[in-house]
Amino acid sequence: MSIRRIGLTLAAFALGLWPAAAPAADPSPELLARGKYVFATAGGCGCHTPPDAVGLNAGGQKFELLIGTIYSRNITPDGETGIGRWTDAQVANAIRRGERPDGSRLFPIHPYKYLANIADDETEALVAYLKSVKPVRSTVPPRALRIPVPALTVPTAPKVAPREGLARGQYLAGGAAHCADCHTPRRFDGSPDDTKFMAGGPGPEGSQPSNITAHLETGIGRWSEAQIARFLKTGVKPSGPEAFSLMRVVIRGTSAGFKDLTDADALAIARYIKTVPPIENKVR
Numbered sequence: 001m002s003i004r005r006i007g008l009t010l011a012a013f014a015l016g017l018w019p020a021a022a023p024a025a026d027p028s029p030e031l032l033a034r035g036k037y038v039f040a041t042a043g044g045c046g047c048h049t050p051p052d053a054v055g056l057n058a059g060g061q062k063f064e065l066l067i068g069t070i071y072s073r074n075i076t077p078d079g080e081t082g083i084g085r086w087t088d089a090q091v092a093n094a095i096r097r098g099e100r101p102d103g104s105r106l107f108p109i110h111p112y113k114y115l116a117n118i119a120d121d122e123t124e125a126l127v128a129y130l131k132s133v134k135p136v137r138s139t140v141p142p143r144a145l146r147i148p149v150p151a152l153t154v155p156t157a158p159k160v161a162p163r164e165g166l167a168r169g170q171y172l173a174g175g176a177a178h179c180a181d182c183h184t185p186r187r188f189d190g191s192p193d194d195t196k197f198m199a200g201g202p203g204p205e206g207s208q209p210s211n212i213t214a215h216l217e218t219g220i221g222r223w224s225e226a227q228i229a230r231f232l233k234t235g236v237k238p239s240g241p242e243a244f245s246l247m248r249v250v251i252r253g254t255s256a257g258f259k260d261l262t263d264a265d266a267l268a269i270a271r272y273i274k275t276v277p278p279i280e281n282k283v284r
């Protein structure tokens, strides 16, 4: 514990803020680097840093849905307007279970159906990274919904993330990288239509995510694993054109994105994507 930390801790104690506001031990640089990598595998949590954001993770992206309007929230460590006062467990619960410290629920536009699968070890690193970036004081407008917020039942995350191979690819694609969140079309009530798992169609914000099943004509069945992996890291398709729309957002990311995937992780995701059963669905 540094002298400054001890001072802060004593000050907090004197103010009667102990233990709620007591800063945790400084996270190690290794933990922060691992957390930044988890952030990269989540596409840099791009929705929380729209192009007009006042800073990394400061939120404010507006989503206009049939059922109302939602803004992505400030997830910087600012104490007033961000997540600065939340404990690590509270931040983890918001990310993975859609639960806020005040007991309210996040609308599942926050993809916790997928983020619920981020293993405990990687969640710990991710939370440490989120708390390490610059706090930005910025109040995001409240959401206005015409329906109650649904409660999704989510699985319990593994304790330790798979490290390699197909298991790693499936873990990333179905977790932090939330491929299916965009690539599986939704029903009227917003729930994913799993009969079209990864088969593309109308996606968030008027986007048209591609059919990424192994279907030869309407999917990416003709792409090799290496071509899929290269696309995830560079946005360049085998036929030449570059990724656009939301795919470009998650590849570029913010402070990190899919472009920062290790070669091994990009290939592991590609291997898994090749196992997704082909579904005929012409998107464009």
Ligand code: HEC
Pocket (backbone or CB within 6 Å): 043, 172, 173, 177, 178, 179, 180, 181, 182, 183, 203, 207, 208, 209, 210, 211, 212, 219, 220, 228, 231, 232, 237, 242, 243, 244, 245, 246, 247, 248, 250, 269, 273
């Ligand atoms: C935030 C939404 C979003 C997420 C998350 C996302 N994608 Fe996409 N993806 C899109 C959109 C939109 C397109 C269409 C734009 C384009 O083709 O460049 C696309 C296009 C693609 C394409 C190009 C297919 C083609 O036929 O041109 C591939 C491959 C792809 N995504 C794979 C993935 C994989 C694998 C993941 C998870 C690791 C993923 N995407 C996560 C939105 C997303």
